[in-house]
Amino acid sequence: MSSGLDALDFGIEGNSAAAEDNYQNSNDWLKTVLEACRINEPGTQTNYGSTNPFLLGVSLNERLEQPLALYMDQKLLSQLGITNYIIQTENTSTTPYFGTGTYLTPIDKLKFGQLYLNKGTWKGPQIT
Numbered sequence: 001m002s003s004g005l006d007a008l009d010f011g012i013e014g015n016s017a018a019a020e021d022n023y024q025n026s027n028d029w030l031k032t033v034l035e036a037c038r039i040n041e042p043g044t045q046t047n048y049g050s051t052n053p054f055l056l057g058v059s060l061n062e063r064l065e066q067p068l069a070l071y072m073d074q075k076l077l078s079q080l081g082i083t084n085y086i087i088q089t090e091n092t093s094t095t096p097y098f099g100t101g102t103y104l105t106p107i108d109k110l111k112f113g114q115l116y117l118n119k120g121t122w123k124g125p126q127i128t
Helices: 029-032 053-061 068-080 106-117
Strands: none
Touching: 029 053, 053 068, 068 106
């Protein structure tokens, strides 16, 4: 949430190109986001919006040797005992959309809260 991009729905220059409603209505989500203006140095200010998790998903997807959805299932969700979920994809229908794009049951959402409180450990082992 601290990329420095103006990702709020009503940013400094009005309605930012990096705002969810704008980039999702474009033909090329990534291009639209990357061309948005930067209002802060990266890492200095938090600017809540789905743009930053979207960029994280794209980055992970490009660097992994397997599909991101499979990686998420193997390395995180299955370790938490989460089997009933939906991972929404972005406009290419292949990249998981991290900007509010994972649907979980309320109990499974609580597991993430507990994982956070336990600093990444779940029932003993560290999730890596």
